[in-house]
Amino acid sequence: MRKGLLFILMLGLSLFLAACGSSGEGESSSDSNGGEEASNSDSKWSEIKEEGEIVVGTSGTLFPASYYPEGSDEMTGYDVEIMREVADRLGVDLKFEEYGVDSLLPAINSGRIDAAINDMEVTKDRQEQFSFSDPYKxxxxxxxxxxxxxxxxxxxxxxxxxxxxxxxxxxxxxxxxxxxxxxxxxxxxxxxxxxxxxxxxxxxxxxxxxxxxxxxxxxxxxxxxxxxxxxxxxPTNSAIVMPKGATELQKEINKVLQEMQDDGTLTELSKEFFGGKDASKEPEEDIQEIEGLDL
The missing domain is CATH 3.40.190.10 (Periplasmic binding protein-like II)
Structure with missing residues (x-):
């Protein structure tokens, strides 16, 4: 079992190195429905409540955020379990759609998914195109x-x-x-x-x-x-990504994330997947900002 977990770890980290730190490749892509979806994004929460389901994109290949344990056909990970808890507290069903990392943000623009969670770093470029929840990592x-x-x-x-x-x-x-x-x-x-x-x-x-x-x-x-x-x-933070202007959905998700922060759920999940470390709180260390580099 340990060998299998090690393989998953190496594969997941390799994919992380290759893609998850991407500075934004593929983010501006969208299909012909992208503009219409963006213009209606403030109604996103109403649509989700009416359907009774939120569709969330993730990769399923990024250990320990979103991955399949060896021998299991059920996805898990820090991000996955956070999203399951969020959906449960919102009172809606959750459906995961798996995409390559570079396809997650275009899938939001096209309306194929309602949100994405995959250790997505909040950057200035991304904030111009999407709405983000409060950080969970x-x-x-x-x-x-x-x-x-x-x-x-x-x-x-x-x-x-x-x-x-x-x-x-x-x-x-x-x-x-x-x-x-x-x-x-x-x-x-x-x-x-x-x-x-x-x-x-x-x-x-x-x-x-x-x-x-x-x-x-x-x-x-x-x-x-x-x-x-x-x-x-x-210093970085990761958050749930939503269509630009999806203010009601953003507000509802933020409310739940704050509850999970207050009752210790985020800490518990973080320690489970990050070797006992609490990534749900800002580090106490003095982290150096890099001047002159626009990320």
Whole structure:
């Protein structure tokens, strides 16, 4: 079972590295119904109540947010279980539709889904096109480096000339490039490849989400790599995405999320899926904002 979970972890993290940090590719796409759907988005909550069902998009491939455990045909994960609880408290049925990460936001624009949940980072670009709930996950970026010398990196400025492993269109690659790093792109490989290459010197660093990297290191202890002990930067938050202007739906979901925050449900779910860590609250650490980089 542990081997199966490890495989899911590596696959899910690989997909996360390749896609989930995307700076917005595919977000503006829509079909011919997109404009009409956007103009009627304020009636979205009324439509959902009338149908008695909310249709939510997710990938089903992103551990530990949205995935299938080995041997199970039932999807689970932090995001999935949050959405199940939200729908239950809203008094509507929940139907999940699975999409590739780059197809989730266009599916909202086209009206094929009512909302999306898949560890979606709230960015300024996305806020111009979509409405977001209050955050249910708070995180920040960290970097995996070699244990022996921290890959020669003491500050973010030391990324200049270093080799960063990861997708070339991700937010994390944008951060690395901003500080002068060379991006070493990969195809769809498992997460152990990223860690192995930092260990053997093919690359120097992998920037990614703190919680995801923590889980990767726990699952793959055979490599002499670690999280950088001093560098914590680019605070992020994840939220449920809805059509632009869906104010009533946004209000109803926010009310439920606040209830779940107050009664400890978000904390309980986070600890279940993030190794005992509470991602539902803003981190107490001093997280460095990156100036001069518009994400």
């Amino acid at each position: 708070y995180s920040y970026s960290t970097m995996i480096v070699r244990e022996s010398d921290l890959s020669g990196i003491e500050t973010l400025e030391d990324l200049e000339g270093k080799k960063h492993g990861g997708g070339s269109t991700t937010v994390f690659a944008q951060i690395a490039e901003h500080f002068g790093a060379e991006i070493i792109p990969y195809d769809n490989v498992a997460n152990d490849v990223y860690l192995r290459d930092v260990d053997n010197g093919r690359t120097d660093v992998v920037i990614n989400d703190y919680y995801l990297q923590s889980l990767a290191l726990e699952a793959l202890p055979q490599f002499d790599v670690q999280l950088h002990p001093d560098l914590k930067f680019h």
